[in-house]
Amino acid sequence: MNTPVIVIWADAHTNTDTWTPIADLDQEEYLVETCGFLLPTCDGGKPEHITVYQSRTPDDEVDGVLNIPVGMVRQLKICGPQTLVK
Numbered sequence: 001m002n003t004p005v006i007v008i009w010a011d012a013h014t015n016t017d018t019w020t021p022i023a024d025l026d027q028e029e030y031l032v033e034t035c036g037f038l039l040p041t042c043d044g045g046k047p048e049h050i051t052v053y054q055s056r057t058p059d060d061e062v063d064g065v066l067n068i069p070v071g072m073v074r075q076l077k078i079c080g081p082q083t084l085v086k
Contacts, residue, residue: 007077008073010032010072011031046067
């Protein structure tokens with residue numbers, strides 16, 4: 001089953017591009033939204049991660065696979081037809 005999802009997750013990102021005083025470091029999360037189809041661990045997704053893919057063939061080949069560590073996930077939305085088409 002191809003379950004469409006939106007995952008909102010905290011990205012690991014570079015905090016500086018030069019020498020910076022520790023007191024000036026950014027403390028905010030950098031949130032990213034990823035859309036794709038959920039691949040549960042029982043179907044081949046990576047354990048302890050939310051695995052999403054972009055495309056799937058009739059031969060069960062997937063493309064555009066992203067493994068997001070569960071600890072970085074802030075929200076997971078299951079999308080229905082009303083969410084995908086506006």
